[in-house]
Amino acid sequence: KKIGILGATGAVGLEGIEALLGHPWFEVGSLYASERSAGKTYGDACKLDIAHLPKEIIQREVREIVPGGDQQAVFSALPSAEAKKAEPQFARQVPVISTTSAFRYEDDVPVLITEINPEHAELLKVQQKARGWKGFIAPEPNCTTVGLAMSLKPIMDNFGVGRVVMCSYQAVSGAGHAAIELWGTQRKQEVPRPVSAEIIAEPPLLFDGNVIGYIADEEPKVKKEILKILGKYQKGAIVPASFPIDCFCVRVPVYEGHFEAVFVETVKSCSVEDVKAAYEQFNQVCKQKYGKLPSSPKKTVTIYDRTPQPRYDAEIDGGMSTIVGRIEEGAFGDKWLKYLVLSNNLKKGAAKGAVQVLEYLSTCGLL
Numbered sequence: 001k002k003i004g005i006l007g008a009t010g011a012v013g014l015e016g017i018e019a020l021l022g023h024p025w026f027e028v029g030s031l032y033a034s035e036r037s038a039g040k041t042y043g044d045a046c047k048l049d050i051a052h053l054p055k056e057i058i059q060r061e062v063r064e065i066v067p068g069g070d071q072q073a074v075f076s077a078l079p080s081a082e083a084k085k086a087e088p089q090f091a092r093q094v095p096v097i098s099t100t101s102a103f104r105y106e107d108d109v110p111v112l113i114t115e116i117n118p119e120h121a122e123l124l125k126v127q128q129k130a131r132g133w134k135g136f137i138a139p140e141p142n143c144t145t146v147g148l149a150m151s152l153k154p155i156m157d158n159f160g161v162g163r164v165v166m167c168s169y170q171a172v173s174g175a176g177h178a179a180i181e182l183w184g185t186q187r188k189q190e191v192p193r194p195v196s197a198e199i200i201a202e203p204p205l206l207f208d209g210n211v212i213g214y215i216a217d218e219e220p221k222v223k224k225e226i227l228k229i230l231g232k233y234q235k236g237a238i239v240p241a242s243f244p245i246d247c248f249c250v251r252v253p254v255y256e257g258h259f260e261a262v263f264v265e266t267v268k269s270c271s272v273e274d275v276k277a278a279y280e281q282f283n284q285v286c287k288q289k290y291g292k293l294p295s296s297p298k299k300t301v302t303i304y305d306r307t308p309q310p311r312y313d314a315e316i317d318g319g320m321s322t323i324v325g326r327i328e329e330g331a332f333g334d335k336w337l338k339y340l341v342l343s344n345n346l347k348k349g350a351a352k353g354a355v356q357v358l359e360y361l362s363t364c365g366l367l
């Protein structure tokens with residue numbers, strides 16, 4: 001099946017191409033991007049490092065975002081405002097797997113992670129019927145939500161979740177190709193000293209050697225999506241999970257891999273060993289149920305005693321395994337746990353995770 005890519009010249013679009021190249025079930029269909037890129041070759045339009053791609057892709061012409069083409073499904077990696085317009089136009093004809101937030105919060109739209117809530121895919125049939133589409137829109141969560149959801153699911157199923165506090169340390173690639181380029185121009189750039197009053201009052205965006213403690217819209221997205229993903233599908237609707245959650249989302253000068261510090265209050269008390277056993281059991285179940293999907297990792301969750309580190313660990317199992325390290329008892333009583341998570345924002349958190357969802361949906365006849 002051919003999969004068209006909306007936003008093919010972006011950071012996630014490029015990962016989408018890579019996830020589909022040599023795929024046993026799917027192939028790269030039409031490449032779409034903005035009118036700045038339309039009509040150019042992919043090689044001329046894409047500003048990212050693409051020297052490793054096959055010549056045929058580099059020379060392929062980028063298309064304007066107009067429905068049509070011979071694809072059987074579309075992978076959308078557009079900015080959300082563009083996705084809001086484009087995704088329904090394509091969904092009238094074919095399934096749209098999206099990494100954007102454009103439709104995540106609508107009642108007839110599930111937010112899918114293969115290993116966590118595949119049963120929510122039933123809602124796609126409700127959506128198709130309600131909207132009269134041949135296709136549907138199936139979004140992936142925000143990339144920060146993915147690591148949190150993957151690490152919480154076995155804890156929730158075994159011990160219940162009372163409260164959650166999370167602080168993220170997010171990679172620059174999570175902000176797209178313009179951010180990656182900007183960071184490149186900032187390497188080793190000095191900030192003039194003394195720092196001027198104008199800069200202190202309104203600091204320009206500086207990724208290099210810096211920590212940025214605010215990412216627009218990120219925290220509300222994480223808090224809303226996690227409850228929807230961990231919710232239950234009942235009678236044609238999703239009933240969200242209901243635990244309180246708070247978070248800070250922070251950008252750090254790392255290329256790839258979102259790192260998170262998580263504090264969880266469980267309903268039942270549990271030891272660190274109990275939690276590790278719950279992750280191992282989750283891995284066994286995932287292996288049985290999803291191990292045959294071409295994009296599934298060997299281990300859904302990789303447990304470390306040390307801290308995960310993006311430069312060394314973001315590519316473990318093709319960037320599809322969620323790495324949980326330093327699982328420790330918290331200081332507020334026997335129901336508190338804390339741990340560190342690393343999840344690849346471009347792979348499991350976006351393109352490859354979306355391709356894994358496509359694979360799952362095709363095994364249940366939805367594609």
Ligand SMILES: NC(=O)c1ccc[n+]([C@@H]2O[C@H](COP(=O)([O-])OP(=O)(O)OC[C@H]3O[C@@H](n4cnc5c(N)ncnc54)[C@H](OP(=O)(O)O)[C@@H]3O)[C@@H](O)[C@H]2O)c1
Nearest residue numbers: 007009010011012033034037077100143174176177345350
């Ligand atoms: N980066 C991540 O880690 C990550 C993870 C999960 C989800 N997401 C989501 O995935 C989406 C894509 O993210 P990204 O990081 O890949 O962004 P990006 O690098 O900025 O890429 C955006 C893509 O959309 C195209 N585009 C931009 N403006 C457009 C317009 N007005 N009309 C049509 N096409 C337009 C761009 O084409 P041109 O090159 O022609 O401008 C490019 O192909 C976003 O919604 C983001 O929130 C990102």
